[in-house]
Amino acid sequence: MLLRPSTYFIQETVNRGLEAISARLDPEMDKRPFFWLNLSPEPKLEHSIWDFGDMCARYVDAYILGRQVTGYNDHLDDESSLRKTLVTCDPYAHPFMATRMLITYVDLYLEESSQERKNQVDDLVKLIRSKMTFEEDYAYYFRQSKGWRSMDQPLGDFMPYPTYPIGGIILALSRYLESTQAPESEDLVNRLCRFVISVSGIFEEGGRYKGHTHSGGILTAIAGILRWAINTGDDETIELMRNAFDWTVKHSSSWGWVPDGLGDEPGSGETCSLMDALHTAILLGRHVDPSYFDIVERYTRNQLIENQFLKPDLAIPQGDFLQRGAVAKALYGSWASWSHPNSLDNCLKGVEGCCLGAGIRACFLAWDSAIEKRDDTVFVHLLFSRNSRYVEVLSYQPYEGLFELIIHDAPKLCVRIPPWVSERDLIVSVDDVQTPMNLSDEYYLELEGMKNGQIISIEYPLRKVEIIETLSEREYKVKWRGDSVVDIIPKGEKYPLYEREWMEKDSAPMDLNQPYVEQKGGPVYW
C-alpha cells in the first residue's frame, strides 16, 4: 500500500469552510444565512439585507465549487435550501447582488448547460441592461464627472465607485461567453470594459490606480477585463491589466496579504481581494507568463489558508453569552474580512459572510488551476496534493523538498519547478530509477513517454530563509520554509498568524488513506 503525505491543505480548508456555511444558516428562517457574525462586545449572529442576493449566491457558488475540491456530498440539504432562496432574491435590492447572482447563475449553467439555466442567465442580463445607462459604445451605473483617482470621496459609500458593482458582471460574462453564444451579454461586456478602461478614469497610464481593490471592485474588474481580453486576443488590454495586477502585487506582501484600500496606509486585507488577486494571477499564469503561478503558490499556501479562523477562542470575548457556542461554530472555518500581514487583530469586532464564500472560491481556483491538460500535454502548475484524471500529485512541502506524481493518463507532462530550486540540485526518478531531465526556459520539467501507474519523484533541497519585507512602512521578518511562511516577527497581539512551528519537521506525516480520491475535476471550470 502506498503511503501518502498528509498535506491536503486546500481540501481540508475547504471542508472547514463548507461546515462554516452550514453553521451560519438560520434554522428558524428557512436557513436564511446570517451575513454578520458580531464578535464584540457581545457575540451574536445577525441578519442583514446582504443575507439574500449576496450570501445565497456566494454560498451556492461555494458549494458547487467546494464539492469539486473535496469530492464529498455533505450538506446537500443546506445547499438545496440556499438554491431555493436564491431564485427568489431581488437582484436589485442592491446592484452588487445582481453581480453575485450572475456569477452563480453562470456556475449553474456550467454545471448543467440546459436551456432553462441559459435563460436564467440571459434574463438577469436583460434586467441588468435595463438598469444601466448606455452612451456611445459604453455602459455604466455610476459616472464620476472628473474621473476617479482618489479614495477620499467614496469612503463609506461605495455607490459612486464606477467599478463597484460591474467588475463581477464582466468576470461572469467573460466566463459565460467562453461556453456559449449570447449577443446581448457580449455587447454588455464590451461596453463595460470600454467604460472602465477609457471612461471611468480608474487606471492611469501603465495600469497604476489608487482605490479599493474589493470594496471598490477594482481587482474584480481587472480579473474580468483580463479574462475577456484573453478571450478576444486583445493584447493591448492584456498588457494594461497585467500592469495593473503588477501594481497590486507591488503593494501586497509576498505571502499574499492583499490590501483592500490600496494607497490608503496602513491598509487592511480582505479575503475577497485575495480571491480576485488569485484569479488574476491564475489567468496570467495560464495565458501570459507561467511565472505568475509562483505568486499563486505563495498566496494560497500562506494568507489564504491563514485568513481562515481556526481559533475562535482568541476572537470571541470570554463570558457567559447566550450565542457564544453558535458564534464559535460559525466562526470556525470562516475567513477574515480584515487582516494585517501578521495578524487578525483588526478583525475582532466581527466578520462578514462574503469572505467565507470568497475563501472557498479562492481555494477552488488554486486547486482547479493546479493541473491542466492543454493539447496533448498535462501541466502541473502548482505543487499541492490533489488527484485528477491525468495525474495524482503528492506534495511533501512544507516538510520536505519532494513531490511525487502518480501517472493516470499523462504520456507528456510538464511540471513547474519552484523558482528557488537550482537546476543542478534537482533529482528526478521514474519508478526509483534516476533519469536525465529537461527543464524548459519557463522552468518546467518536461517528461515524455510516461506510462499509467508509473511514479515520478522530484527531489530538491528545501529553501529555509529569513527575509525582511516592508509593508505600509512596517518591517516584517519572515521565515520561509519552501513556499510556506512559518513565522513572522513582529507577532500580532491578540490573534497572531503564522504560528506554524508544526510545519518545521523534516519528514512529512504519512497516511495510508487517500481521503480525496473522488476529486477528479469538473464539471465547472473557471
Ligand SMILES: [Zn+2]
Ligand atoms: Zn469579503
